[in-house]
Amino acid sequence: MSDFAIDFAKGQGLIPAIVQDWKTGEVLMVAYMNAASWAKTLETGKACFWSRSRKKLWLKGETSGHVQIIKEIYLDCDQDALLLKVEQVGGAACHTGYRSCFYRQIVNGQTQVIGKRIFDPKEVYGE
Amino acid sequence: MSDFAIDFAKGQGLIPAIVQDWKTGEVLMVAYMNAASWAKTLETGKACFWSRSRKKLWLKGETSGHVQIIKEIYLDCDQDALLLKVEQVGGAACHTGYRSCFYRQIVNGQTQVIGKRIFDPKEVYGE
Numbered sequence: 001m002s003d004f005a006i007d008f009a010k011g012q013g014l015i016p017a018i019v020q021d022w023k024t025g026e027v028l029m030v031a032y033m034n035a036a037s038w039a040k041t042l043e044t045g046k047a048c049f050w051s052r053s054r055k056k057l058w059l060k061g062e063t064s065g066h067v068q069i070i071k072e073i074y075l076d077c078d079q080d081a082l083l084l085k086v087e088q089v090g091g092a093a094c095h096t097g098y099r100s101c102f103y104r105q106i107v108n109g110q111t112q113v114i115g116k117r118i119f120d121p122k123e124v125y126g127e
Numbered sequence: 128m129s130d131f132a133i134d135f136a137k138g139q140g141l142i143p144a145i146v147q148d149w150k151t152g153e154v155l156m157v158a159y160m161n162a163a164s165w166a167k168t169l170e171t172g173k174a175c176f177w178s179r180s181r182k183k184l185w186l187k188g189e190t191s192g193h194v195q196i197i198k199e200i201y202l203d204c205d206q207d208a209l210l211l212k213v214e215q216v217g218g219a220a221c222h223t224g225y226r227s228c229f230y231r232q233i234v235n236g237q238t239q240v241i242g243k244r245i246f247d248p249k250e251v252y253g254e
Contacts, residue, residue, distance in 0.1 A: 002236045010179065016157055018142045025152030030143055030208045045245060052137065074229035077221050081157045083229040094204050102201035102210040109129045111202060 008035055008081040014050060014113070015080050019093065022071040022085035028093035029101040033082065035051070045070050047084055064124045066090035092118035135162055141177060146220065149198040149212035152220040153204050155220035156228040158187070160209065172197050174211055191251045193217035217246035222252070 008015055014032040021028055031049040034040070034105035037057055040048035044059070051058040061067030065106025070085035075082060094101040094115075135142055141159040142251060148155055158176040160168070164184055167175035171186070178185040188194030195213035205229035221228040221242075230242025 004231075004233070004238050018145050018154055018157060020154060026146060027145055028209050030145060030157070031139040036234070064190065070159070074241075075221050075231045075233055076156070076228040077230070078228075081228070083154050096204050099206070101203040101205075101208070104131075104202045106131070106200040106202055110193070111131050114201075 001107060004079060006035075006038065006075070006082075007078065014052070015082060017047070017049065017084055019047060019068060019086055021086050022068075022087060026100055027102060028068075028088060028099070029104070031058075036092040038082075041070065045119075047086060060093075061089065064090065064092075064095070064119075066092055068093070090118070095121060097124070099104045099124050131202060131206060133165060133202070133209075134163075135203065137205075139205050141179070142209065144174070144211055145211040146175065146195060146211050146213055149214060151236055154187060154213060155195075155213070155226070158185075165209075168197065168211075174189060187220075188216065191217065191222070191246075193219055195220070202204060214247055216247070224248045224251070 013034050016030050017033045019028045034050040037048045037050045046071055047060045049058045061084050067089045070086055072085040086126040092099050095117045097117045098115040099118055100115055103113060105114045140161050143157050144160045146155045147156050161177045164175045164177045174187045176185045194216045197211055197213055199212040219226050224244045224246045225242040226245055227242055230240060231238040232241045
């Protein structure tokens, strides 16, 4: 038995899971998990989320092949957030082809693209 | 004028803001922002969130003095999450006294404390 219980109730069934590159520490993305996606993540060893837009379980990388292999998992003080350290297969976490979803910096109220584009989304997802 | 608009609607007025140490890359915490706390963050240069439990604006560190000075801000692909790189005044982000809220690793279904305790919460917040 586990010595902890994740508090899914506070976020109406969903908690944020931050995904960080296990070697560089770069934050790649944040997504949501419900109890089923958390169970699936533990079962498969790959990051599985709940897609709020598609309203379904979302095995990250199931279309692109860019899955996230779980290396380490951390729990926060309130048991309502997770930090996943992963190996990002294919090098890019973002559906736009950038390595990180946080590929834009906000400077003086404007965005500046600072991220690295790894793939062309048209080639991966089709047009 | 800004060249972006944060999508607060998707999360019923709240978006997650990940806080990362600007030098080490350590993820310190994740909290929520509404439009008012985002405006306050920009205005003050210090991280300001929305406390879901207290239902009020929350200038991080207002009680403990452990404010977070904003160094860099990044926006994600869907405009519904932020990444803040900060200087953590006092060295600890977590109200439990640990440097990071993610001070416990989950290993084989059990938690292991791996974080570093910086202060005694009783001394900072009283008993």
